[in-house]
Amino acid sequence: GPGLRATYQWRVDRAAKATPAQIEARHAQYHQVASVLPMLQEAGVTIIAGTDAGFLNSYTFPGSALHQELQLFVKEGLSAPQALSAATRSGPAWFGQMDRYGGVAQGKAADLVLLTANPLQDIAATEKIDSVILRGNVYDRAALDKMLADTKAKVAAWNAEATKAN
Incomplete structure (x- = not known):
């Protein structure tokens, strides 16, 4: 909504003013932290996927951020099964x-995402959603669209309202 969007303006302004050195430093810090991910997995540390979405986290949105996170996990050295487990089993465990939760079996929550491609072959396939089953309700591609x-x-409508107000 408009309030949440307003909290992003200072981040947009700050990013627009960043120097090339500041941008490079942020990228280097990210790569330094991300390089530890496979070592954590190998050491048996529980890795749980999921957004920290909220007004203090720039451009981290529920839904799309999880797909991006899984892709980053694989890019940084986890296998697709490890990334998927971090998103489906680690939290419930x-x-x-x-x-x-965390599996498909009688008596468990019937929340599923049905895909049109295999994420074990390409983790980006998690974005190829055919249908969602949530609390027993089926939402096909048309309903999702x-x-x-x-x-x-x-x-x-919010944008139009904001334009009128300015």
Whole structure:
């Protein structure tokens, strides 16, 4: 919404003013931290995928950020199965909820994402969503596209309102 979007303006302004040296330093810091990921996995550290989405985290949005995170995990050295496990099993295991989540079995939550391609062959396939089953409700591609269109329309209305206010 408009309030959340307003919190990003200072980040946009700060990024626009960044010097090439500052940009390079941020990239170097990222690569230094990311290079540890495979070592953590090998050492048995539980890696849990998931966004820290919120008003303090620049451009980290629920949904799309998870796909990007899985791609970064693989790019930085995890296997596709390890990345997928971090997104589907590590959280429930950490919180003692494997009896309800983290697998497909009778008695577990029926929340599934059905894909049109195999993410074990290409982790970017997690973005090729055919259908979603959430709390027993099936949302096919047409229903998902309608949700996206409705959201875009809402954002367009917010933009129009903001333009009028200025």
